[in-house]
Amino acid sequence: MFRNTYDSDNTVFSPQGRLHQVEYSLEAVKQGSAAVGLRSKTHAVILGLKRSTGELASYQQKMYRIDDHVGIAIAGLTSDARVLSNFMRQQAMGSKMVFNRPVPVNRLVSAIADKAQVNTQEYGRRPYGVGFLVIGHDHTGPHLYEFSPSGTSFEYYAMSIGARSQSAKTYLEKHYEKFVDCDLTDLIRHGLHALRETLQQDKELTINNTSIGIIGPAASSEAPGSGESFRILEGEPISGFLQSMLPKEEAMGFAPAPAAPAAAPASDQDVQMSE
Amino acid sequence: MDHFPTNWGRPRNDAFDAYNTYPFHVRPDNGPRDAFADNVQRTQQPIVTGTSVLALKYKDGIMMAADCLASYGSLARFKDIQRLHEVGKFTVIGASGDMSDYQYLQTTLDELLISEEITAADGHSLGPVEIHEYLSRLMYGRRSRLNPLWNSILVGGVKDGKSFLAYVDLLGTTYSSSTLATGYGAYIAQPLLRKAVEGREMDIDENEARKIMTDCLRVLFYRDARSLNKYQIATVTDSGVAISPSMELGTQWGFAEGIRGYGAQTQ
Numbered sequence: 001m002f003r004n005t006y007d008s009d010n011t012v013f014s015p016q017g018r019l020h021q022v023e024y025s026l027e028a029v030k031q032g033s034a035a036v037g038l039r040s041k042t043h044a045v046i047l048g049l050k051r052s053t054g055e056l057a058s059y060q061q062k063m064y065r066i067d068d069h070v071g072i073a074i075a076g077l078t079s080d081a082r083v084l085s086n087f088m089r090q091q092a093m094g095s096k097m098v099f100n101r102p103v104p105v106n107r108l109v110s111a112i113a114d115k116a117q118v119n120t121q122e123y124g125r126r127p128y129g130v131g132f133l134v135i136g137h138d139h140t141g142p143h144l145y146e147f148s149p150s151g152t153s154f155e156y157y158a159m160s161i162g163a164r165s166q167s168a169k170t171y172l173e174k175h176y177e178k179f180v181d182c183d184l185t186d187l188i189r190h191g192l193h194a195l196r197e198t199l200q201q202d203k204e205l206t207i208n209n210t211s212i213g214i215i216g217p218a219a220s221s222e223a224p225g226s227g228e229s230f231r232i233l234e235g236e237p238i239s240g241f242l243q244s245m246l247p248k249e250e251a252m253g254f255a256p257a258p259a260a261p262a263a264a265p266a267s268d269q270d271v272q273m274s275e
Numbered sequence: 276m277d278h279f280p281t282n283w284g285r286p287r288n289d290a291f292d293a294y295n296t297y298p299f300h301v302r303p304d305n306g307p308r309d310a311f312a313d314n315v316q317r318t319q320q321p322i323v324t325g326t327s328v329l330a331l332k333y334k335d336g337i338m339m340a341a342d343c344l345a346s347y348g349s350l351a352r353f354k355d356i357q358r359l360h361e362v363g364k365f366t367v368i369g370a371s372g373d374m375s376d377y378q379y380l381q382t383t384l385d386e387l388l389i390s391e392e393i394t395a396a397d398g399h400s401l402g403p404v405e406i407h408e409y410l411s412r413l414m415y416g417r418r419s420r421l422n423p424l425w426n427s428i429l430v431g432g433v434k435d436g437k438s439f440l441a442y443v444d445l446l447g448t449t450y451s452s453s454t455l456a457t458g459y460g461a462y463i464a465q466p467l468l469r470k471a472v473e474g475r476e477m478d479i480d481e482n483e484a485r486k487i488m489t490d491c492l493r494v495l496f497y498r499d500a501r502s503l504n505k506y507q508i509a510t511v512t513d514s515g516v517a518i519s520p521s522m523e524l525g526t527q528w529g530f531a532e533g534i535r536g537y538g539a540q541t542q
Contacts, residue, residue, distance in 0.1 A: 087293075100408035104399040115294050139435075140398060 011123050021127060022120050025149040028129035032075030034162035034198035035062060036191050037133035037144045038172065040182045043216030044135035044142040046073040047191040049162075049198060050209045063213045063232050067092035069102045069137045071213045071230035075162030076130030076149070084112050084128065084147075105136030109145040109153040117151030127151075131161045135230070137215045160194060167197035171252065184219040188212060188241050193251040207239050317422040321373035323347050325358045326501040327460025328369035329491055330429045331472050332453040333479040336438050336512035337431035339367055340488045342496070343521050344503035345374045351503065359509045361516045363388055366403040366432035367509045368410070371457040372445065373425035380424060383413070403432025403439040403511075407449070415447025427457035432511045456491075459499040464491040481510065493524050 006014035010021035035048040048062030063073050064081070066088045074081040091111055095103035112132070119125045132147040146161060147153045158176045160168035171194040179187060191212070196205055212233040218226035221240050222233075233241075245251070323345050330339040345353035358377070359369045362384050370377040387409065392400050401409075407430040417423050423445040431440040441451040453476050454468035471487045472479065479487070488508055496502045504524040510517050 091293075098409055098412055099401065099405040101405050104397065106397050107395065107399070111293070118294055138399070 009123070010120060010125065010127060019120060022150050025127035025129050026131075029076040029131035029149065029161055030163060030165070032077075032130070032162045033060075033062070034160060034165045034168060034195060035073035035075050035133050036158075036160045036165075036168050036172070036194045036198075037073065037135060037146075037156070038158035038176070038179050038187060038191055038194070039135070039142050039144045039156075040179050040184075040187050040216075042142065043182075043184050043187055043214065044137065044144050045184070045187055045191055045215070046071065046133050046135050046144075046213040047188070047195045048073045048211040048213075049195055049205070050211055052209075059208060062211045065230050065232065066108070066134075066136075067096075067102060068229035069215065070105060070108060071135055071215065071232070073133045073211070073213060074130055075132075075165075077128070078130075080128045080130040080149075081132070084115070084130065084132070087115065088112060102138060104138050104140075105134065105143045105145065106155070108136070109134050109147055112147055113151050113153040116147070116149050119149075120151050133159060133161060135213065135215050137228075142215055158194075160198070162198070164198040164200075168194040171197050174252070184214065184216060185221065185241070185244065188214075188219075189244050189246075192241060192245050196245070196248070196251075205242055205245075207235050207242065210234075210238055210242065212238055212241065318373070318376070318425055321376075321425040323352060323374045324501070325356065325371045325374055325377070326499055327456055327458040327464060327495055328358065328371050328427070328429050329460050329464050329468065329488060329495075330369065330431050330440055330455045331468055331479075331484060331487065332438055332440055332476045333472070333481065333484040334477055335481060336433040336510060337367075337440050338481075338484045338488060339369045339429060339431050339509045339511075340492055340506055341369045341371070342492065342503045343505040343507065344501070346501045349500065351501075354503060354505065355521065357507060357518075357521075359507055359518050360384075361509075361518060362406050363392065363401050364515055365400070365434040365511065366406045366430065367511050367516050367518065368406070368431075369429045369457075369509070370426045372427055376424040376426050380410070380413075380426065380428070384410075400434075402434030403430055403441075404434070406430055406432070407439070407441045407443060411443045411447055411449045414443055414445060418446050429455050429457060432516075433513060436513065438511075459501070460491070460495055463495055463498050467491050467494065489524065493526060496524055496526060 004020050006012055007020050010019055014020055033049045033051045035046060037046040050059035050062050052059045063071060064085045065071050066085060072085060088108055091108055092103045095101055116128050119127045128149040130149060134145040134147060136143050144156050144159060145153050146156060146159045158172040158179060160172060175190055179190060192205060215230050217228050325345055328341045330337060339359055341358040343354060343356055344351055345356040359367055360381050361367055410428060410430060414424055425445050427444040429442055440455055441449060442455050443449045454472045456465040456468060468491060485508060492506050496504050504526055505521050506524060507521050508519045
């Protein structure tokens with residue numbers, strides 16, 4: 001039961017010149033919970049909304065450390081993310097061993113983008129169903145990249161991926177010019193404000209469902225000895241950051257437009273592509 | 276036994292097939308090439324050799340020197356060989372030992388720079404630290420396969436205001452110091468260099484460094500039967516790498532008349 005005639009094989013173009021399987025893989029990213037990334041002159045941070053399958057279940061990990069200078073937040077299929085993050089870790093180790101140098105972040109991201117591209121062109125494969133936000137630091141400063149399973153990677157000042165990430169993007173687009181001069185505490189606050197936009201009506205950010213990944217010098221509120229390398233804050237250590245959030249209207253700086261209509265609740269049907 | 280994992284089936288490890296291109300592309304065949312493959316003999320000794328390389332740190336960066344001779348055994352076979360090589364914008368290497376292995380290294384490093392800097396073109400360039408680490412891995416890898424590249428190499432350079440000078444040899448052994456010498460120079464020139472340089476690296480200007488170098492090269496020419504009075508000096512400073520054209524050493528042989536105890540003369 002196919003929606004489109006050109007659905008079944010990722011190597012066949014539709015008459016409109018599109019690869020439907022590749023576009024579906026981008027839909028898989030949108031099914032994952034949201035992640036937000038932003039960067040200043042000195043820091044790069046990622047924030048993720050963790051999901052749990054129920055009251056009795058733990059929350060699913062959203063962030064992975066790749067190396068001292070690189071970390072990722074994922075949205076989409078966790079198992080695909082593990083394959084790619086293991087690959088990134090190998091690349092990072094290889095660079096340390098062969099050149100005694102932390103791998104340049106852009107090359108690491110390009111490497112997984114190339115890996116994903118092969119899957120969009122070769123018979124018998126499927127694209128990865130996961131998108132990454134990658135933060136890293138090298139001698140050119142802090143960076144934020146988005147990786148998408150279509151095989152592209154771009155650098156951003158601020159970006160969001162995952163479910164209802166358009167609402168976070170709206171916040172980021174309104175405020176991104178301020179990010180460059182923010183200190184870490186303000187940068188995280190902006191990130192939390194953006195992440196909050198992706199929540200459903202009755203939900204809120206808590207110390208249990210929020211992860212914060214940081215690269216750059218430690219904030220005064222962080223545990224001493226945090227250093228500058230990538231670290232993930234979860235649980236009690238982030239309660240201070242959560243309390244520092246401003247109420248929604250104040251944060252937006254204007255009366256919020258009615259929230260974008262929630263993505264249609266997932267039916268058992270495949271995602272309907274726009275023509 | 277086929278030792279190449281991509282020929283075993285699905286690759287198990289990203290290290291062997293980073294982009295997971297198997298089976299679409301041509302599979303590398305590392306199997307036996309012909310009936311003689313089992314009888315290949317690996318390098319047992321160097322053939323055409325270069326002698327000492329000297330290097331020191333001084334105020335502006337590093338200086339390296341080597342003579343222009345490639346010997347075939349005790350025969351002074353090639354007298355206009357350059358043994359100093361520029362690697363990228365920040366590094367110079369100098370090699371003693373087997374000259375064909377050295378030429379292989381030059382090619383390998385040039386290819387590395389094409390893929391790392393020209394193809395990538397993202398502003399992440401390799402400095403002397405990275406080149407030295409790469410060479411040490413290469414040399415150790417080759418010796419572990421019982422097929423060493425028969426060289427002692429000095430790697431020196433300046434990047435981001437930091438000067439770097441280190442040694443690597445056919446076993447993959449590395450060390451670093453403010454003065455270094457390979458081969459016969461490690462016995463003859465290294466003590467002279469240490470005496471002249473150690474503790475006052477930041478006081479030595481280029482002229483003095485050149486004088487120290489030429490003095491050491493002169494002593495080596497007098498003492499080392501595989502050396503030549505034609506040499507080159509390379510400097511690496513903040514403004515980049517400069518390798519001089521070959522120059523002649525001024526030498527004095529008047530004292531030879533007075534030497535007794537060798538050769539034909541009886542008294």
